[in-house]
Amino acid sequence: MKPWEIVIGLETHAQLATVSKIFSGASTAFGAAPNTQASPVDLALPGVLPVLNKGAVECAIKFGLAVGATVAEKSVFARKNYFYPDLPKGYQISQFELPVVEGGQIVLSVGQGDKAYEKRVNLTRAHLEEDAGKSLHEDFHGKTGIDLNRAGTPLLEIVSEPDMRSADEAVAYARALHALVRWIGICDGNMQEGSFRCDANVSVHRPGTPFGTRREIKNLNSFRNLKEAIEYEIRWQIETLEDGGRIEQATVLFDPATGETRAMRTKEDAHDYRYFPDPDLLPLKIDRTWLDRVCKRLPELPEARRQRFVTDLGLSAYDAATLTATLETADYFEATVAVAGKASAKLCANWVMGDLAARLNRENLGIAQSPVAAAQLGGLIARVADNTVSNAIGKKVFEALWTGAGQSADAIIEAQGLKQITDTGAIEKLVDDVIAANPANVAEYQAGKEKAFNALVGQVMKAARGKANPQQVNALLKQKLAE
């Protein structure tokens, strides 16, 4: 029998980075005291009405453009009716039959090294909706507390096709999507705060047969949980089937403590949400002009930028991919290139991915918080490239920039006298002095001991306080010793 094939589709809720809620003027900031960010609209007082936040729509448009989807000229808000204490209206305003974004594709790379491969995951749709509030079950002496600060927070629900065939692919997709929504600035991607969370639809079947019955794992809020939950679910489904059991359509929850999934409700007790178009909101119309206006504000997309880094700047595919992991990194890198010059692009890549990344890591800082500005680093790289300083001295200058010892590489080089000595006459004098002062080493070298040569180079560099051009030192020393 053919091996089991795994089929996974993800539904992702990305909280949109708007200042105010999707249908009211209340703030969306995280962490305020309960119910202090709930307006009459969020509280669903009698008589209030929703007014659509255009900013949230623009986020959806940006996303649609970024994934090459169709942004609907007309989409419709619908009411999803169900009772829950943290759902104040007794319905959620969402989009049902006509979503704002249809289709589209996410390109991802799965795995590492030789086993790495590229995969395209198709999107079904993405639609706008409002978040519910929170029910708090602790600290209320057997009662439930309701916090409506989150009620009405704008969400973009992004639904993929069931295109993924392993937990790794699902995680790679979620990571690529996470990077993209942050790149285009529509979501802060903060998973601890719930800004980006996934539901995974998982089923297994034998290739060539119809898809198996799926179970939906709800509310996975870390990549690790996503991976573990799917892996557990796959094992459980395969074991169940191989033991002669049947999979029943169900919604399940993942418990990170036990690493297991358990059924929350089955199809039999599924809600009838009684969707119908919300009569309080007109259909959402997006015309060409609006689309063009948003398009102009869209940053160059990661895929395009990656390719440009390879073709235009001559970077390796690996470097280009690393430097386009986030918009901040890509922008920082390009700003260093802008100062150091295109010819030094590879050097810039090395510095950004090497010394800078290591230092940021050590201090637990993001690139946006780097004490060394991109222009400062670019200035330093320019001096390394034109041999004003050696790579080793460059590291010293970098450290000085980091600690704020100087405003620019040039100022630091000037103030600390770090300029490389390239004057042949001066280096020749140093070489002559070292040869005269170290007859033992000279003799060893001439007897064929290569190591002795390195010792002599070290002596010259020491005499030059590290500033002599190493290539010139090497050449002159060889020449003099051969005389």
Next chain:
Amino acid sequence: MIRASLKTLRAALAEKKISSVELARLFLDRIARLNPELNAFITVDEDKTLAAARTADARIGAGEAGALTGIPIAQKDIFCAKGWRTTCGSRMLENFIAPYDATVVTKLEQDAGMVSLGKVNMDEFAMGSSNETSYFGAVNNPWDKTRVPGGSSGGSAAAVAAGLAPVATGTDTGGSIRQPAALCGLTGIKPTYGTVSRYGMIAFASSLDQGGVIGRSAEDCALVLSAMAGFDEKDSTSLERPPENYSRCLDEPLAGLRIGLPQEFFKEGCAADVMSAIEAAIAEYKNLGAEIVAVSLPNAHLSVPAYYVIAPAEASSNLSRFDGVRYGYRAPEYADLTEMYEKSRAQGFGAEVKRRILIGTYVLSHGYYDAYYLQAQRIRRLIADDFTAAFQQCDVILGPTSPTTAFRQGEKAADPVQMYLSDIYTIAVNLAGLPGLSLSCGFDHQGLPVGLQLIGNYFAEARLLATAHAYQQATDWHLRRPALAA
């Protein structure tokens, strides 16, 4: 003063013949005396009313008065008014104090300076045609206290007819302004959907609800409508149009006006007395120079069934927020969350509201949605198209407002379908979103007022009001008053 037109009241206030406080006092005293036998008001708060009147007097004194400053008004208890108990006629909101003002309240009270006399009775959540579904008790028709005033704006109509208020706000989802205006001998206008903001007006059926005015004359209604209408960014269905003065063409002659009579409104099903009063009004319009043309609304007979799918569907969802969690009625005892919902809603809502929630939930259910809700929406489209075609041939459509005059309390209460049919001529107007007006055009053999309905094309409110005004200049039906204790 009790029966004076708004124009007269304004002049009296401007000339300092009476102060706003004195005027409010006059009406408050009358409410105290007569309301017990009418039950038109749910909430009266003399302190609030007099404070508003004093503010109005200050504005008048400072020369900052508008056309309505200092004039009292009764507010239908469906409009949230900050600090006022706002019940919507329901036990569910028996103790709900609104923390914000509806846009209509802001416009009429804060902006125009009108003085609220209090909150008037209505069918529970505006669901009813007789005001008998109110948790706060039925309202008696001032023309015959054993009869209903119509509904759902029954308190508004009874208050104005009895002289407890010079004018009142109302809302109209299927006839709730026009039918009570007809049954109480008044003038009432429901403008084009989207003209008056729905913000703060407790929703019954969002795509049909529209605020408006019940007054004694078209002239009074025009003045108040001009102050309450207008674009509101807080209501996404509000129409973005420049403000209008609805009084602007009141005095234009009717010569050349084409009045359409839909044959469907002149068939059986309408009381003979009502029909003869309508016929007499048509004759009067001919005298005034109007041209009478026959038109047809072939799908009008489908309006009641379509309405009783769409309105309950929207209502079932709109009323979900009344769950006992955040405000409103919560059952005193319950074992768990589900029981809290069930008991709170079972005890907080009355029978008619529950009936409509059940119908609405049913028609939106999986497997029934297409057959009911979508089908009803298609019919709605057909009905709107009928009107568009009819308005190719005429400027204003005329017919009865209600098939009968005021019926007895309890007469139709046990038979919802009979009750629903009392809106047979008004419902199509809401489905199409058109403006409609009812005015008094005579009396039946029992001395009960008969209402004449005028329907206009979209945004034809000013023309409708002018058509009514011309009739009211030529007749005096609108000036008749019920025989109440003085």
